[in-house]
Amino acid sequence: MSSQDEQRPPTELELGAYFALIEVSSLLRHTIEQQLQEVGGLSYVQFQLLATLGDAPTGTRRMTELADGVVYSRSGLTYQVGLLEKAGLVARSPAVDDERGVDVTVTDAGRDVLAAVFPGHIAVLRELFLDPIDSDAIAGLGATLTVIRDHMRRIPPRSARPRNGRHQTS
Amino acid sequence: MSSQDEQRPPTELELGAYFALIEVSSLLRHTIEQQLQEVGGLSYVQFQLLATLGDAPTGTRRMTELADGVVYSRSGLTYQVGLLEKAGLVARSPAVDDERGVDVTVTDAGRDVLAAVFPGHIAVLRELFLDPIDSDAIAGLGATLTVIRDHMRRIPPRSARPRNGRHQTS
DNA sequence: TCTCATCGCTTCGAATTCGAAGCACCTAGG
């Protein structure tokens, strides 16, 4: 951990990219969240979950898959899926091949909500994020961020660290 | 609001950029938050607040300025500044020229914590965000995101909407 | 087969977040 802190300070350019990234995503997410709330009564997380399920070929995913896709804690996921289930937008069922697992599936109502919310979502996305830059910039942005994302995914075991080694890192 | 929903669906490229943005910032923030917590017992928000104050020429800012810079709600800001004050990292004092305003100032202890946390912060930043791409890509990323950010800042009045007209939007 | 460490998910309590309402102050109009 404290192997070689000997690193040069980031340039202004690097810091600028970092700050801009944080602020843009923060602002964008905030605005989208409002839109989702107004139109479909969804939080951003709930939308992400529904969208992830909607993307799945069968509309079904395991809890763990959802957790990984959304970066949130397992307990938070349980909570949100619970809300979605109570709202009738998803259904939970025990996984067939593993009695401990839980499969989550979008319901038709869930797909309806998704469809209802999407246009507004896109509109905000366009207005805030896509409109101000040309398509070349978008392509570049996407390419760079994708590289970073793939790199990040490789580095840390996100949602499933070793449960608890009997020796801490110290 | 529903003036012309007639918009073409986003291309795969555009969606990719959007998703990558959300995931990268989410992952990055999450990891940085862990680092900050371990080293300085700071949450990301607290770090942002301290850093913002540290950047200010006099180490002092108004509450509202802080809220704008960090995008959070006013009440949340009050809460966090309260925590920082209790920890002795910042000091609150009534603004000189406006009795209702509150000036927040970093203390020496606050600057110490900031200094203690910074190297780790940078290390994570490098490892996750800067290392995987070359400096051209970083420059491009920063430029594009800055354009978007400036655009976003112009659009919505962030933390201080009209208090409440006597007629809602409905 | 039996045993035990591990895995997938949920429950629990604590911390953080937000919006609405409230309080004190400022500022313009009479």
Add this chain to the structure above:
DNA sequence: CCTAGGTGCTTCGAATTCGAAGCGATGAGA
């Protein structure tokens, strides 16, 4: 000077988040 409306921040209650602990199921080794 007095009043009315707007501004800056805080308080309050509800909702969401997380990590740690708990529970049943799984699977590898004896």
